[in-house]
Amino acid sequence: MNRVLRIAAPLVWGAMFLGAWQWLVVSRNIKPFLLPKPTAIWSVLINNKSLIGNAAKATATNALIGLVAGSIAAILVAFVAQRFSTVRSLINPISAAFNTMPIVALGPIFYNMFGSTSDTARRVVVALVAFFPVFVNVLKGLTQVEPVHEELMRSYAASDVAFLKLVRLPNALGYLTTGLRVAASLSVIAAVVVEYFGGLQNGLGSRVSNAMKLSQTPKAWAYITSAILMGLLFYVAGLLFERFAMPWNTRRQAADS
């Protein structure tokens, strides 16, 4: 019963939202270039399947490569930082600084640095965006070990290596998955938005801005819709990774809900 409700409730709400949207546009006779009907967006999406699919592929590739590169770098740097207490004490200021920094806005500068005819600049932006949530979370996980676990391991005369392997790493895993989930959503947003600043015209973001320049609002919405789907896909992938990496937590979440 609960399971049915959990799946049905958002679907019903989504359908109601789309229905209200459709009704509003039709009943108020809103012009399509202001706000198209969901059905109109859907038909554009279906009619331009391969076009939109290719654009989505280009953007998704950037997002994925950036996400993976940024996350790997973040994990490595977190390991190094964990060894130095001065760096650890800087975690909060660092994360605050980077949370307020509009990394996507660096897009034009990177296009200048890496050339606007390649995807490199975009991937660098995504990697930077993905880096910080992963870095901050992994570093927290590596350093914030429960005092009772620390005392226990000391009472077992465990070596530093054993402590890292048996306590720090599994402890950090939960933080890593949290960081990855945030980074996965952010990387899609970053990959789309950075395309607004120029560069190659192959991705979803550039297609949205082009469509709007030509007043093809339903088309722009179709691209946005596929960007939303892509964001969902990345998010679900993050969740699946979490289930795979932390089987003990999965059963707990299932029991909680």
Next chain:
Amino acid sequence: MTPAVDVANVSKIFNAGKPNQVNALIDVSMQVETGSFVSLIGPSGCGKSTLLRLIADLIQPTGGDIRINGKIAKQARLDQDYGMAFQQAGLFDWRKVARNIELPLELRGWDKTRRKARSAEMLELVKLSEFANHYPWELSGGMQQRVAIARALAVDPPLLLMDEPFGALDEMTREHMQAELIRICEATGKTVVFVTHSIPEAVYLSDRVVVMSPRPGRITQLVDVDLGSRVEQARESTEFFKKITEVREALRGIEYGLLAANETSRTSAGVIER
């Protein structure tokens, strides 16, 4: 015969020389006979947990000497001569119950078959065999604490150090766990040093109750208890109530002492100290 634990003239001062210096323990001496059960009791800040951590070599004394079966404390820790349990069970979320118990064995380099056999044996001892393949969060607080005790006993150490292991449990579970602990200790012949806040718990479990007082932390009284065999009826015996009164009065004496001391410091310094 060498005592299981020998604490000689031990002091522990935190933040020595700084304005926030704390004299956690001053010149404490204590011996625990092999096979006996000793409780440390006293108001907060009396250094009972500090004393336990010094015995475990989790922290180092400022002065004095601590020996476990004749070995210096550090060597005893390196040899895993003791098992330890805390107020929090401190189980590892990512390990199933059996593998939690096997952790100290892994660190000792036991092979898998031997580890499995031992964790099964320990689970039987704490009567949780059917939960071997559960994750810790699937167990109640009392069950988790039993796993923690099983883990402390897994390497078969001659000495158990316990820091308020039942402190977070409700009264019913607590009494049940006390009975279990007595049963396990009688079955295995362990020496136990047990920190607690609870007077009945200390009296029921112990051969000797060590009463401690704060500022500076020191031992003020030893109360020997002999309840005979620890059956449930022992909780209703006259000896039990007599010893509870004795410990309570020892603790009350400390309180009066503290009040008097505060009175003096108030009149001399013109401030109320707590």
